Amino acid sequence: AQTVTQSQPEMSVQEAETVTLSCTYDTSESDYYLFWYKQPPSRQMILVIRQEAYKQQNATENRFSVNFQKAAKSFSLKISDSQLGDAAMYFCAYRSRDSGGGADGLTFGKGTHLIIQP
Amino acid sequence: DTGVSQDPRHKITKRGQNVTFRCDPISEHNRLYWYRQTLGQGPEFLTYFQNEAQLEKSRLLSDRFSAERPKGSFSTLEIQRTEQGDSAMYLCASSLGRTGGYQETQYFGPGTRLLVL
Numbered sequence: 001a002q003t004v005t006q007s008q009p010e011m012s013v014q015e016a017e018t019v020t021l022s023c024t025y026d027t028s029e030s031d032y033y034l035f036w037y038k039q040p041p042s043r044q045m046i047l048v049i050r051q052e053a054y055k056q057q058n059a060t061e062n063r064f065s066v067n068f069q070k071a072a073k074s075f076s077l078k079i080s081d082s083q084l085g086d087a088a089m090y091f092c093a094y095r096s097r098d099s100g101g102g103a104d105g106l107t108f109g110k111g112t113h114l115i116i117q118p
Numbered sequence: 119d120t121g122v123s124q125d126p127r128h129k130i131t132k133r134g135q136n137v138t139f140r141c142d143p144i145s146e147h148n149r150l151y152w153y154r155q156t157l158g159q160g161p162e163f164l165t166y167f168q169n170e171a172q173l174e175k176s177r178l179l180s181d182r183f184s185a186e187r188p189k190g191s192f193s194t195l196e197i198q199r200t201e202q203g204d205s206a207m208y209l210c211a212s213s214l215g216r217t218g219g220y221q222e223t224q225y226f227g228p229g230t231r232l233l234v235l
Contacts, residue, residue, distance in 0.1 A: 045226040105163030
């Protein structure tokens with residue numbers, strides 16, 4: 001079974017600064033997907049960024065980028081120019097590549113609570 | 119595109135009662151997932167549908183839990199004889215599954231928060 005570990009229960013960053021959230025995972029598979037989801041207080045979870053394991057290039061979405069190290073099984077999220085609206089729980093998630101015969105759900109880490117200080 | 123919706127948003131029940139939650143996925147999505155999220159934890163996968171077929175169940179889904187998606191559109195999750203340990207946020211997500219293994223993004227609903235007294 002796959003596991004996802006987020007070792008930082010809470011992170012704090014000054015507004016406009018850069019912060020990196022860590023995620024490691026354990027799998028024996030070679031093809032899979034990794035995701036970062038954001039869950040603001042009392043609001044629904046939304047996708048921040050995704051990465052396909054077969055792609056060597058790190059994914060980017062505006063101020064959000066990842067550092068995907070497949071050999072190290074590491075998938076960190078960098079948030080540049082932090083804004084107050086970035087304050088939320090951030091979850092790293094893993095999913096096997098769909099073999100067509102069935103599909104597992106996402107496996108999530110425990111989350112990192114990101115605090116943005118004005 | 120109205121997003122994934124869930125009803126009710128909050129439910130308080132007494133131990134031993136049955137509860138049912140509903141999820142309406144994004145209209146063109148053929149895959150629907152249920153997750154449970156307890157306080158301070160990430161969501162945990164419960165079960166998954168492709169159209170009306172329930173293809174996978176987690177070991178977390180005890181006999182007291184049952185899920186249906188009768189017409190391949192909305193889904194219901196029923197918990198019978200609720201226990202205090204069932205108190206959690208129940209999340210629904212949907213995606214558009216395609217052949218060839220490509221994994222579409224799962225879009226989440228706002229969740230149903232259950233409190234069992």
